[in-house]
Every structure is written in C-alpha cells, then in structure tokens.
C-alpha cells in the first residue's frame with residue numbers, strides 16, 4: 062500500500078535524524094570529498110592542529126606543532142556576548158589573567174566582529190593596564206592580539222570555532238528580546254545572568270516589563286512581571302530581594318550609561334538568605350524601552366539564547382586540539398584553570414614515561430549498569446616484588462566532545478578479587494569521583510600499601526559507579542615499579558605483607574558512632590612498620606549540607622593517640638579549584654569549584670596514609686587497640702532531615 066500514515070512519516074524522520082547524527086559523529090567514514098571535509102569540518106578534539114600564521118599587533122603569531130613549550134589558548138572575542146563584556150572589564154578577572162596564567166601558556170586573542178582592529182587594541186590595553194598594576198608586564202610577551210576578524214583568517218581556526226559552536230547555557234549568546242505594540246521589530250540586547258549559584262534560571266516565555274525605579278524598596282504593580290530596575294544606590298541583593306517581596310517574576314537591572322555589565326552576585330551574609338523563585342539579569346539601558354515605559358506603553362520581554370561560535374579553544378603541549386570546558390561566571394580564572402590542567406597533564410605524561418611494568422586492565426572499556434567494567438588479568442610473582450603500585454586511570458566519553466559525557470558526579474570504586482575464598486576478595490583498591498560532563502580526566506594514584514590485596518594468579522578487577530548512571534569509558538593500567546635504594550647500612554627494605562581491614566562508612570546520622578567497638582590489633586612477629594591507610598569520602602546533603610559540603614573529622618585513636626583527618630575545605634567556594642594542579646578536571650559543567658568532604662569532582666580520592674608504628678607496642682607484650690569515630694564540627698552528627706553518608710575503606714598495613 063502506497064500511503065503514509067502520520068506515524069510512518071514520523072518514523073521516517075526519526076530514522077533520518079539518527080542517520081544524520083551518526084554521519085556527523087564519524088566524519089572519517091565519509092568518503093565524499095574527504096580532503097576538504099577533513100580540512101574544514103572534520104576537526105575534533107584530540108586531532109592535531111596544523112601550522113598557521115596570524116598577523117598580530119606586534120607582527121605575526123606563527124604556530125607550528127612542537128614549537129611552543131606550553132599550551133596555546135585561542136579566545137574569540139565578540140561584543141555580542143554580555144558574558145565577555147563583563148569578563149573583559151572586571152578587575153579581578155583581568156588581574157587573574159595577568160597574575161595566574163601559567164608560565165608556559167600562550168594566548169591568542171581574536172575578534173569575531175568587524176571591529177577587530179579596535180578590539181585587538183582595546184583588549185591589549187585592558188590586559189596591559191592590569192599587567193602594569195600588578196607588576197606583571199612580562200606576561201605580555203605570551204599574549205598575542207590579532208587585528209584580523211576571524212572570518213578573514215583563511216585557516217582552520219574559524220571552522221573549529223564554528224563547528225564546535227556554543228549552544229549551551231553560558232556559552233551561546235544570552236539575550237533579552239523586548240517587544241511593544243508600536244514597534245515593527247523586537248529589540249534584542251545582550252544580557253548577563255546573575256551568578257549561577259545565586260539565582261534560578263529564566264523560563265522561556267514572554268513577561269510584562271514594569272519600571273520599578275531603583276528597586277531598592279518593594280513596589281506595587283510588579284507581581285508576576287519583570288521589574289526594570291536601575292543599577293546603583295543599593296546592592297543587587299537588595300534589589301532582587303525587594304522585587305521578590307513584591308512577587309516579581311524577574312528583575313532586569315540596567316547598567317548606568319558608560320558602565321559595563323556586571324556579574325550580579327550576593328555578598329557575605331546576603332548569600333545565606335534564601336530568595337524565593339526569582340531570576341535576574343543585567344542589560345544595558347535601551348532608550349526605546351525606557352521611553353516606552355515612560356509613556357506608559359506596554360513592553361514585553363522574553364529571554365533567549367542564540368548559539369554562537371565557540372569562544373575558547375586550545376592546543377595542548379602535544380599539539381592536540383582541546384576543548385576548554387564551561388566558564389561558570391565571567392572570569393579569566395577559568396582560562397587559567399584549564400591552562401593549569403594542561404600543565405598537570407604534561408607532568409603526568411612525563412611521569413608515565415618512567416620505567417614500570419605496566420599491566421593493562423581496561424582499555425576503553427564501557428563502565429555501565431550493575432556489572433560495571435570487569436577484567437581478569439594475570440599477576441606474576443615479579444610484580445609483587447616491586448615496591449610501588451600505582452593506578453593509572455582515565456575516564457573518557459562515548460564521543461569525542463565533552464557534550465557526549467555523563468552529566469553527573471558519581472563515586473567510582475575499583476574492587477579486586479584474586480581468590481574468591483580470601484577475606485580480601487573485592488576489597489577496594491581505588492576510588493575516583495566522575496566529573497560533570499568532561500572527558501579529559503587521567504590520574505595516577507599510589508596505592509603501594511595495598512599490594513597485599515593482590516596475589517599471584519588471576520585477579521579480577523571491577524570498576525563501578527551507580528548502575529543507573531550514564532556510562533563512562535574507562536582505561537586502567539597497573540604500574541609496578543621499584544624505587545628502593547640499597548642502603549649502605551645493610552638494613553633491609555620493608556615490604557607490606559599483611560593488610561588488616563578496620564572500619565567502613567555508613568549513614569551519617571546521630572547513630573554514626575553508636576556501637577562501634579575497638580579492634581584488638583594482633584601485631585605479627587617481625588613487624589617493622591605499620592601504616593594507617595584510609596580512603597574516606599563524605600556525601601549527601603542534610604540540613605547542615607553534610608556530608609558533601611560540611612566539615613567532618615575522622616579519627617582513629619590508636620592506644621589513646623588520635624589520628625585525625627579533617628575535611629576543612631568542604632563547602633569553601635573555590636576549594637576544588639586549588640586541586641586542578643593535582644589533576645582535578647577544571648571547567649566542568651556543574652558546580653565543580655566548591656571544596657567537598659574528602660573529594661573533588663573529576664579527581665581520584667587520595668588515600669590518607671599515616672605511619673603509626675610509634676603508637677604501637679611491637680614487642681607483643683601489651684595489647685594494641687584501634688577505634689574510629691566521625692564527627693560533624695567536633696560532635697556527633699544530628700541531622701533533622703535527609704542524613705548524608707560516609708564511604709570508607711580503612712586498613713592497617715603491616716610491613717616487615
């Protein structure tokens with residue numbers, strides 16, 4: 062029968078879309094016009110950047126693979142983005158760029174606009190001013206400003222900027238569209254939303270706009286509408302709060318003439334006041350809008366985001382094109398963090414070149430579902446004679462772009478079982494936390510004290526995150542190496558020979574410490590050294606934001622001596638940015654910045670290792686005991702709602 066029902070048309074469309082998607086996702090399989098496709102459209106993160114030259118204010122910037130010591134970041138500026146306007150005018154943003162840009166990193170500044178000559182001069186002036194202010198003039202030699210608009214470059218850069226375009230919130234162009242009965246066309250202006258972690262996001266749809274003056278006091282007539290409010294005379298917080306009290310749906314704060322858009326945020330105490338459902342953005346004062354409102358004409362506003370080319374890309378030290386992740390608020394700090402990560406990744410690459418016996422466990426295995434990723438490998442006696450065991454783990458995504466990555470941060474655990482009958486079977490050998498939607502993480506974790514969990518023969522490794530979470534692609538190598546130096550005094554090197562499991566985690570409520578018994582430690586003969594080894598992470602969100610964002614302490618008293626680990630950074634606004642240098646994945650698409658209870662998004666959980674030999678009686682004459690308790694701000698937790706939980710593996714490791 063030759064007719065289409067509505068359904069079959071629908072199916073046909075779906076099939077076409079899927080096919081189109083597959084074709085786009087795998088450019089190499091397309092044989093049509095292979096060369097031009099590769100040159101112009103097939104460039105993806107990880108591909109090698111080819112040489113190019115770009116005229117600059119100082120002459121020419123010339124890139125050839127391998128010529129730069131460090132990474133190159135390419136930024137395309139446009140006046141059409143409120144986000145960039147703020148980033149380029151904000152003192153703390155510019156000072157971050159001149160003070161904290163890693164020594165090895167170069168930045169090429171371009172403009173997408175016709176005004177590229179003026180833009181290049183202006184960008185250089187902005188940076189130079191900040192550089193002189195901070196005595197950092199030398200940074201200018203690593204910053205390159207091109208007066209040619211991007212569309213005239215004649216190389217691959219425009220193709221990558223376009224092809225990796227920004228469609229996401231915080232990346233495309235944020236705009237407000239005003240309409241009024243007398244106008245033929247909507248009036249569309251750039252906007253900058255209030256800080257991501259302060260206020261909600263706008264809903265799409267059209268709102269009535271109402272002039273509310275300075276907005277420092279509640280006012281009538283704004284309920285259910287968007288308040289048009291001037292900047293100044295009181296804080297952004299006061300404006301938003303008084304408009305919220307007046308039941309406004311949103312607030313548009315207009316900048317005073319000649320002033321740039323600002324990053325609207327709460328300050329100090331203000332941030333702990335919960336505002337009701339309201340959103341706010343900053344825009345420039347539009348004369349027509351002000352006039353129409355002044356004349357009592359109805360004006361509507363709707364909120365929109367228009368896709369744009371990608372505004373930041375990079376070439377890493379190895380010459381591979383790289384994404385820069387998401388910038389959560391307008392600051393060059395995000396550029397620095399990505400650059401710090403490039404440096405970390407280069408140091409890691411060098412470390413991985415050091416001699417070691419490498420045992421591949423997972424090579425791009427999919428970790429998903431109840432099973433996770435599972436592999437069995439053979440452990441040989443020589444491996445167990447080495448004194449160092451490191452886990453070289455990485456998490457990547459199904460596609461080549463970060464947008465294909467799993468969205469949420471979850472705990473990943475690596476379990477090992479070498480003998481199903483052994484009490485060591487399926488003990489935890491390593492732990493990581495997944496990043497929000499970025500596929501660049503790779504981490505090296507020294508787990509040498511846990512070598513006794515391995516045994517000669519076939520060992521099964523299982524790497525898992527919650528079964529319902531989106532899949533990750535995991536790679537894992539075990540690295541066995543020997544670093545001991547022969548000491549002249551004839552003392553023998555000590556080896557871990559026995560691991561004694563201690564306590565595990567549980568729900569972090571008022572019973573967290575109830576019923577835990579001290580454990581008697583049977584110190585084996587010929588023990589030379591004992592380490593306390595613990596991997597502890599705090600999760601969940603009770604009324605005190607415990608355990609993810611509250612300060613918890615974890616104490617193992619051994620014969621009356623306290624061994625304590627305190628998560629003092631938990632909840633600090635920039636805690637995890639400090640750990641980018643250690644490999645925390647920067648610029649994730651989520652709140653990766655905050656310090657957390659023993660972990661960061663996109664990072665391994667570093668084992669906490671303490672030498673407790675001196676706390677024990679090794680002679681076998683006295684009994685030795687260990688206990689554990691965990692506290693919230695020095696006392697037992699006592700949440701009134703949704704208690705959090707602690708995930709913990711803890712051991713004593715005996716060396717001889």
Ligand SMILES: *[C@@H]1O[C@H](CO)[C@@H](O)[C@H](O)[C@H]1NC(C)=O
Nearest residue numbers: 240266267268269360361362
């Ligand atoms: C203006 O907004 C109101 C309320 O949000 C809506 O009902 C109305 O249709 C809008 N008018 C126009 C012209 O978009």
Ligand SMILES: *[C@@H]1O[C@H](CO)[C@@H](O)[C@H](O)[C@H]1NC(C)=O
Nearest residue numbers: 274275291292293294295317
């Ligand atoms: C601030 O208040 C002063 C005095 O009340 C007024 O003259 C000025 O216009 C106000 N500024 C703004 C930006 O609303």
Ligand SMILES: *[C@@H]1O[C@H](CO)[C@@H](O)[C@H](O)[C@H]1NC(C)=O
Nearest residue numbers: 279280281282284306307308
């Ligand atoms: C805001 O809404 C609340 C609850 O609906 C109402 O009690 C209050 O009168 C409203 N205030 C204004 C200024 O409209």
Ligand SMILES: *[C@@H]1O[C@H](CO)[C@@H](O)[C@H](O)[C@H]1NC(C)=O
Nearest residue numbers: 151152153154323324326392
């Ligand atoms: C500049 O940026 C800092 C940090 O992002 C922010 O706290 C501050 O409010 C910004 N200032 C302006 C004027 O936008």
Ligand SMILES: *[C@@H]1O[C@H](CO)[C@@H](O)[C@H](O)[C@H]1NC(C)=O
Nearest residue numbers: 616618621622623624692695
């Ligand atoms: C160990 O900590 C507990 C409370 O956390 C304290 O009461 C005790 O005095 C401490 N012991 C030592 C030896 O510091």
